[in-house]
Amino acid sequence: GLVDDPCAIDISDALQDAMSTLGVTRETPGLCVLTDAGYAIVDGNTTECCIRTIERITGCSISDGSLLPVHRSVDKPLWFVIFDNETKDCVYAVYENGAFTATKVNIDGENATTSDGWNAMKTALGSDAFSIITIANAWSYGAPDNFLKCSEFHNHICPGLSSGYLIAEYIGENYPLGAGESYTWIGCPNWCKEDAIQVLLDLTPGKKSLVVKQRPGELFVKEKPFAGILIIWNDTTKLGRGVAFQYDWGETCNLSDVNLSDFKPSGGKANPLFWTTRIKASFGLLPYIGQPDMFVSPASDEFNVTSEQLNQVKMAGVDPYVELGVVEPTEVRGDFDGDGRVTSADALILLQAAVGKITL
Template structure:
């Protein structure tokens, strides 16, 4: 009996190294394929390593290859392209872990982009003309999105074209978390700048924000202020159009309740902010029938208008941007007021206190 147990143990131990070699070998196989795909992409964009005209976008570290995580690709991309996070030229784009690894190389001066993605047993590639005059047309958008890039077109094009105008780093960082640029994200960045200017924090104070309806500004606020739901600093909630109309000022609907809270001194001071979309559209040349297309995402103009608006807003000076934030109401109370605002109809709590 003892001899049989020993034999079984030896067989089991012998199988372990074989499994490990197979496991590691497969992992090395995908990294080799990734390096090869990256080399082909670099040859296609035809630009030297580390050139400031080059941007690399990837969901490495988020997207996976089968059961393998892909954080190692970030180092591969940096080594092969000469780009880096510190140079603002290698940006990680947040996606679901259920999405496969992808990467996009964008050459700013020509607009040439190469997108490649894991397809199951290797990497597929698509060459894209991302120059504004080509990609920001309904025909160009439709034709390109029908390829391998698919739904990721909005992510890689909106971030690339806005990166090209040299946006502020916190705004660029927010876009990588949000996985794209859109004017709603710009609005969140503008709200953050407005709060730091008009409602600055003092010792022992923190921002608490409630975004209602839950839209894109919430992600920018989370990145800039670290106001997350898990830490009790950021909340989002649905709210009906009838209530939004009730609390509107002209055409400006409320977008967020922003508060600075001091638990120690039991104080809360805040404001309700809206975003002047009419003014934004007038200043950026975006048509309302495009930005708010009745066809929604099926209309290429829905996406194109968002790319254009984000890039235009990213170029504007701070003082002009602050003019798009509209104060609808100021208020103050005890610290517990912030908890009440975050627990129901946030605007009604303020107006009816």
């Protein structure tokens, strides 16, 4: 292989073999490379140096949007995919046990939405199949660069990630920040959307600007479930304003010709319908990815938020919709003080009742 890269692992031979298998050169138009180089660790060495080798041999680059570094855990194998948009063929090469193993497979997006097509691609590509199929085909479609950036972080494209992209776009268009203001996003119920919101709005759990909570009876139950609450905090006045959002999964299904129930088929991930539904819905949303108003809408009027409420909605066990007055509290078994939660205060009340000090 080429030896001018001071890299602990030389991937040039594997790249050249893949190019030869596809019958392409670095001058061939419509090539795209996906890789976890830069994330994977090989024999204790980082792999960001492989990016330079990929760029030189394939002609694809991060700067022109044709080289997409896909986020993976550091303990996953190093891999790359070269995708030919003209034929929809790709070569997938993965480095294990000191050598690359390469597989050529056609990953045409339309075929991937069928059970037989998905099964064949899954057999060839293994656990990276969903990532490769969805990201490569979205790139082929001409998806926006910042949408692909979200897919790199999330390591695949799915309708959940797309919903987060649409929500972030809606927020930017309708709730721009003023002087001294910042966003806090309460993802409740949380789904893949939060990863797109992290990337586009730089809201993260580590910076305490993104909080996620489950809320039963919403996702894949309602056609238009709650999606989350945006709080716009003014650090000068120490006051905030908030609004709850809903996301129209029913419209997603209509445009993609899928059923809401197919997102949770019998057998779960072992059922090809689990994957083909997500692929079909992901591709079905691409023509509308710049039209957030079609899917995202307020689920409440704007409301005021105090510093106490801002801190409270981040706490475990607190329903943010109840805390902020979006919905009425429901009776909670064991909640004796009426605050909508079961806490140590309720235990004390029960103890007092047990010794006859009070009557419930």
